[in-house]
Amino acid sequence: MQLASQSGESDQQKVSPSIYAALIDSLFQNPAPLFAGAVMVALAAGMTAFKTDSTALWICVGLLSTIGIYRGFDTHWYMKRKSVLTATEAANWEMRYQIAALLYALALGVWCTVALIATDDAVVHMICLTVTTGYVSAGVGRTYGRPWIYHLQVALACGPTAIALAMNGTIYYIGLSMVCTVFFLALRKISTNLQRIFVQALVAREREAALAGQFDTALNNMPHGLCMFRADGRLAVMNHRFSELMELSDNFTTRGASAADIVSACVAAGSLSIESGNMLLSEIEHAQMKEIVTTDPNLSRGRTLAWTFQPMAGGGTVLLLEDITERTNAEARISHLARYDELTALPNRVNFRDEIGRLLAISHSAERMSALLFVDLDQFKQVNDTLGHPCGDQLLCAVANRLREMLRPEDFVARFGGDEFVVFQQNINSPEDAAALARRIVERLSERYRIDNHLVEIGASVGIALTSPEGVGADTLLKNADMALYRAKADGRGTFCFFRDEMAATVEARRILELDLRKALANEEFELFYQPLVNLKSGKITTCEALLRWNHPVRGTVSPVDIIPVAEDMGLIVDLGRWILRRACMECMKWPEGVSVAVNFSPQQFHQRDVLSEIRYALEVSGLPAHRLEIEITESSLLRNTQLTHDILSQLHALGVSISLDDFGTGYSSLSYLHNFPMQKVKIDRSFLEGIDTDRPLTLLRGVARLSADLGMSVVVEGIETNEQLELISTDGTVSEAQGYLFSRPVPAVRMRQLLNASHGRRPEDQLQVVASRG
Numbered sequence: 001m002q003l004a005s006q007s008g009e010s011d012q013q014k015v016s017p018s019i020y021a022a023l024i025d026s027l028f029q030n031p032a033p034l035f036a037g038a039v040m041v042a043l044a045a046g047m048t049a050f051k052t053d054s055t056a057l058w059i060c061v062g063l064l065s066t067i068g069i070y071r072g073f074d075t076h077w078y079m080k081r082k083s084v085l086t087a088t089e090a091a092n093w094e095m096r097y098q099i100a101a102l103l104y105a106l107a108l109g110v111w112c113t114v115a116l117i118a119t120d121d122a123v124v125h126m127i128c129l130t131v132t133t134g135y136v137s138a139g140v141g142r143t144y145g146r147p148w149i150y151h152l153q154v155a156l157a158c159g160p161t162a163i164a165l166a167m168n169g170t171i172y173y174i175g176l177s178m179v180c181t182v183f184f185l186a187l188r189k190i191s192t193n194l195q196r197i198f199v200q201a202l203v204a205r206e207r208e209a210a211l212a213g214q215f216d217t218a219l220n221n222m223p224h225g226l227c228m229f230r231a232d233g234r235l236a237v238m239n240h241r242f243s244e245l246m247e248l249s250d251n252f253t254t255r256g257a258s259a260a261d262i263v264s265a266c267v268a269a270g271s272l273s274i275e276s277g278n279m280l281l282s283e284i285e286h287a288q289m290k291e292i293v294t295t296d297p298n299l300s301r302g303r304t305l306a307w308t309f310q311p312m313a314g315g316g317t318v319l320l321l322e323d324i325t326e327r328t329n330a331e332a333r334i335s336h337l338a339r340y341d342e343l344t345a346l347p348n349r350v351n352f353r354d355e356i357g358r359l360l361a362i363s364h365s366a367e368r369m370s371a372l373l374f375v376d377l378d379q380f381k382q383v384n385d386t387l388g389h390p391c392g393d394q395l396l397c398a399v400a401n402r403l404r405e406m407l408r409p410e411d412f413v414a415r416f417g418g419d420e421f422v423v424f425q426q427n428i429n430s431p432e433d434a435a436a437l438a439r440r441i442v443e444r445l446s447e448r449y450r451i452d453n454h455l456v457e458i459g460a461s462v463g464i465a466l467t468s469p470e471g472v473g474a475d476t477l478l479k480n481a482d483m484a485l486y487r488a489k490a491d492g493r494g495t496f497c498f499f500r501d502e503m504a505a506t507v508e509a510r511r512i513l514e515l516d517l518r519k520a521l522a523n524e525e526f527e528l529f530y531q532p533l534v535n536l537k538s539g540k541i542t543t544c545e546a547l548l549r550w551n552h553p554v555r556g557t558v559s560p561v562d563i564i565p566v567a568e569d570m571g572l573i574v575d576l577g578r579w580i581l582r583r584a585c586m587e588c589m590k591w592p593e594g595v596s597v598a599v600n601f602s603p604q605q606f607h608q609r610d611v612l613s614e615i616r617y618a619l620e621v622s623g624l625p626a627h628r629l630e631i632e633i634t635e636s637s638l639l640r641n642t643q644l645t646h647d648i649l650s651q652l653h654a655l656g657v658s659i660s661l662d663d664f665g666t667g668y669s670s671l672s673y674l675h676n677f678p679m680q681k682v683k684i685d686r687s688f689l690e691g692i693d694t695d696r697p698l699t700l701l702r703g704v705a706r707l708s709a710d711l712g713m714s715v716v717v718e719g720i721e722t723n724e725q726l727e728l729i730s731t732d733g734t735v736s737e738a739q740g741y742l743f744s745r746p747v748p749a750v751r752m753r754q755l756l757n758a759s760h761g762r763r764p765e766d767q768l769q770v771v772a773s774r775g
Contacts, residue, residue, distance in 0.1 A: 019203060021085035023146060027097045031075035037138060038068025041108065044131040048115050048124045056118060060111035067104045074100060098149050105153035108132060109160035116164035132161055133180070136187060147191045158184045224320045229284060231315025233259050242321055245305070246271045259284045273297040280307060284319065287311040293324070304328045341415040343393055344400035352414035356424055356474045359412065360467065368427045370467045371434035374481035375403075375441060377419035378459035378493045391451045395458070398449050406440055422478070431466060431498065438462040438496035446494065461488040462496035483507045514570055516552065517563065521572060521579070526550055528583055529746035532755060533598070533716055533739045536730045541759045542737060543630055544591070545598040546584040547746045548576075568604055577605035578614055585622035585629060587749050591756050598630040598660060603637045607644070612651055626656030630681070634662050638677060646677060653678040660716075664704070682708040686719025686740075692728055705734040 042065040049057035074096060085093070108131075115128040136154055158180060165177035219226065225242030229235055235257045243249070247269040248262075257265075263281055266272040272280075276294040283290055289310055296303035308320040339351035347355065360370070377399065384392040396419065403413050403421060412424040425437055445460040463485025465477050472480075480499040486507070488497035520526060530544040550558035567573040581599050588597035605611065619626055631652060638645055649659055660681035688701045705715040717729050720740030729735045744755060 017087045017090075020087065021090045024085060024090040024094050024097075027146060027149075028075050028078040028093070031072060031079060033138070034075055035068075035072040037135065038064070038072055038104075041131055041135060042068060044127050045111050048111075048119075048127050052115075052119045052121060052124055054114070054118055056114045057111070060107065060114060063107040064104070064111060067100065067107055071100045071104060094146065098146075101149055102152055102156060105156040108135060108157045112157070112161040113164040116161070117167065129161070129176075129180075132157055133183070136184065147188075147194075150191045151188055154184050154188055224322050226321070227262065227319040228312075229259050229317050229319070233284070235259070235262060236316070238262075245321055245323060270298055271296065280319075283307075283309045284317050287315070287317045344397055344415050346400050346421075347412070347414040349414065349416050352412070352416070352422055352424075353474060355412060355414075356477070359424055359426060360472070360474060360477070369429070369431075371425040371428055371431070371437075372465045372467075372477045372481045373423040373425060373434065373438055373441065373496075374463040374465075374478070374485040375421040375423065375445075376461050376463075376485055376489065377445070378461055378489075380419040380458055383456055383458065387451070387454055387456070391454065391456075394451050395449055395456060398451070399445055402444050403441070406437070406444060422481070431464075434464050434466065435496065435498075438464055442494060442496060459494040461485060461493045463488055463499065464496060465499040480504075510566070513562075513566055517550075517566055517570065517572065520550060520552070521576060524579070525552070526576075526579065527748065528580065528587065529748055530587075530597075530752040531739060531746040532744050532752070532759075533737045534743050535737055536726075536735060539759075541595060541756055543596045543598050544588075544752055544756075545632070545739070545746075546580060546587075546600070548580060549746075564602065568602060571604075573602050573604050574608050577602060578618075581614065582618045582621065585618045585624045588624055588628055589622055590749075590753060595756055596628040596630050596658070597624075598632050600632045600662065601637065603634070606633055606637045606648070611648060612655075615652065615657065616655070627658070630658040630660050632660045632662040632683070635664075649678050653680075663718075679713055681714040681716060681737075683716040683718055683739075686717075688717070689719050689725055692725060698728060701729065702732055702734060705729075706732070709734045709736070 042061060045057065045061040045064050048054075049061050078093060112128045112132050115124050119125075136158055162177045162181050162184075165173045165180065168174070219237070220240040222239065222241060225245045226237065226239045227235060227242055228237040238248075246266045248265050259281060263272065263277040267274055267277045272294065279292060279294075283292065287309070291306060291308045294305050294307065296305065303323060303325045306322045306324045308322075310318040310320070312318060339348060340346065341348045356372070380392065380395070383395055396415075399421070400413075400415065403423065407413055407423065407425075410426045412426075414422050416422055423437070423441070425434055428434055441462055442460050445458065449456045449458070463481045463483065465480035465484060467477065480503075483503040483506075484497045484499040487503055488495050491497065527549045529547045529549050531547060532541040533543040533545065534540070535542045548560045548563060550563055552558050563576075564573065567576050584597045584599050588595070591597075601611075608614075615629070615631070618624075619629065652659060658680045659678060660683055661677075661679050662683050663685045664682050682704075684701065684704060688697060688704075690697065692698050692701065701717070705717075708715045714736045715734060716737040716739060717735050718739050720726050720729070720738045720742045722742060725740075726738060726742060729738065747755070
């Protein structure tokens with residue numbers, strides 16, 4: 001029994017739980033033959049006991065009847081259980097069947113042995129041998145699922161019987177014993193083969209069920225709807241996704257609907273239009289590889305569906321259905337974004353470029369004049385800087401709306417990016433029509449805007465380019481309008497300007513200048529000139545201002561007035577300023593100890609992120625002490641990001657670098673600058689010297705100088721050209737330094753060294769005259 005249990009556990013480990021449960025289930029199937037067999041065996045045993053009146057046989061009858069009744073009821077209890085067997089339950093039922101079956105086989109073997117040994121009645125012998133042979137033969141068809149149980153049953157039932165036959169002693173009984181043994185061994189082999197076949201069938205069924213389940217899962221969870229039609233047009237397969245997309249019931253597959261039935265149901269459900277349905281039927285009938293797109297007739301859903309037809313080799317068609325609404329909407333969105341400005345919903349540069357080509361072709365064929373107006377907003381950057389980009393975005397939308405309101409239906413407006421807009425005005429009679437529109441644009445866009453409870457005022461400049469009878473390309477027209485806009489902004493902004501042919505020459509000259517400037521920076525074609533600042537009390541040169549010169553191979557020496565604005569527009573001013581700072585610091589190391597160098601910083605350069613690092617690096621590589629470097633900034637540098645500017649100036653002051661406010665008096669000249677920022681020097685612009693021989697300008701200059709001196713700052717007057725001017729500014733002693741042609745024009749570094757040697761080698765009372773005479 002222990003060996004049988006171990007064998008059962010070994011078998012259980014070899015097969016899956018579901019197959020093991022099926023094998024156990026086979027033992028209890030069809031209880032009627034089992035019950036009938038138990039009754040027949042009990043009757044046969046009763047017949048032998050009645051005929052011989054043997055007490056031992058009556059005991060065997062009782063055992064066979066009791067065990068048989070138990071097995072019948074046990075099988076009945078099993079059949080009433082409807083749940084699927086778990087592995088534990090199957091093992092329990094196997095044990096119950098095993099015990100009852102082996103006890104019954106043992107009782108049967110004991111009955112046969114008693115009947116063959118205890119009696120000589122041939123009829124009794126025939127009955128027990130016949131019943132035992134039939135019972136063993138019937139067992140093959142019941143216990144093939146667990147053959148080892150059957151093998152034990154055969155051993156317990158037939159083993160004693162064969163031994164009892166052999167013990168009879170006659171030749172016939174011995175022969176019959178041998179025949180029974182061979183027969184029983186054959187039955188054992190048959191049961192083993194049956195079990196193997198049965199297990200293989202169960203495994204195959206399980207695999208097929210698993211594959212079918214996987215296929216069903218994949219089919220019903222795929223994102224596409226699927227229908228498979230046989231060669232006769234009948235439906236073979238439809239997944240749940242197709243039913244869901246088309247709002248169909250799931251009974252079409254079971255009743256073998258045709259393609260026409262499916263399409264009709266889709267039309268009836270409102271998922272497909274009649275025209276689309278006819279097109280689908282035609283494609284299914286032709287069975288060719290193709291893809292078509294349909295739209296949902298229910299506009300509220302707005303679906304777009306893609307149908308793919310794939311013919312099968314043996315006839316029939318596979319139809320795939322995909323809801324491509326999101327993809328179609330995304331593609332439409334991407335297409336829209338590629339051609340329209342997301343913020344203002346106006347056509348963008350690409351769209352405008354395509355549309356203007358079409359409109360130019362129409363206007364040229366109609367021999368009508370058209371105009372392209374390039375609009376640029378003035379002071380828009382200040383709005384972004386002061387109110388933030390969200391307010392700037394709202395302002396751009398408001399500008400776009402005003403432009404739409406001013407245009408005719410046949411006109412075309414686009415946003416080119418930033419604060420630039422372009423208007424194409426068709427079918428005008430004269431340039432005055434374009435001028436009138438440009439005038440309205442400037443006036444309308446200059447009116448106040450209310451943005452987030454802020455009143456905002458900006459301006460607009462417009463460049464106008466007209467088409468010609470000979471025809472003009474879109475690129476040329478845009479370039480001409482851009483050049484006209486550049487001229488309008490140069491004329492003071494808030495106006496408009498027509499393109500003229502001479503503008504092209506100006507722009508070309510500017511372009512060449514930009515190319516040369518970029519190459520000059522790479523080749524270091526620049527040179528620093530220096531102009532001294534003279535201390536009026538000592539007569540010594542205390543500071544030299546570094547001034548940029550460009551030694552152009554064709555233009556000759558180019559002044560900073562022509563270089564700096566172009567470099568700022570090109571974004572080269574930071575690199576150029578870095579070169580000036582380092583070169584000036586290295587040159588200052590060749591001067592006497594008491595002389596400093598002054599370097600001008602543009603607003604772009606001063607507000608770069610690493611300006612402090614650049615200044616520290618220049619001092620480090622040159623070895624120049626920080627107190628010998630003077631940074632000159634203008635009022636425009638102080639207007640931007642006041643707190644950041646104050647922090648930078650404070651750190652420079654802590655480093656030991658002197659700060660000078662250059663060109664004071666040319667801008668707002670706010671006295672708050674002198675109070676709020678750590679300045680060491682104020683340079684009064686040369687414009688104060690105009691009319692200085694009269695009382696009012698002189699009084700103004702002396703007042704500013706006295707105020708600055710009282711605040712602890714040195715005062716420098718620029719542009720001194722005559723001795724009379726020098727005498728007037730130095731009378732009251734508030735002006736500490738002076739700069740101008742009276743002392744020296746800007747000179748190269750070598751000449752500056754000579755002046756410094758001369759200035760610092762003389763007696764103090766003679767130095768001022770020497771410098772002035774050499775200048």
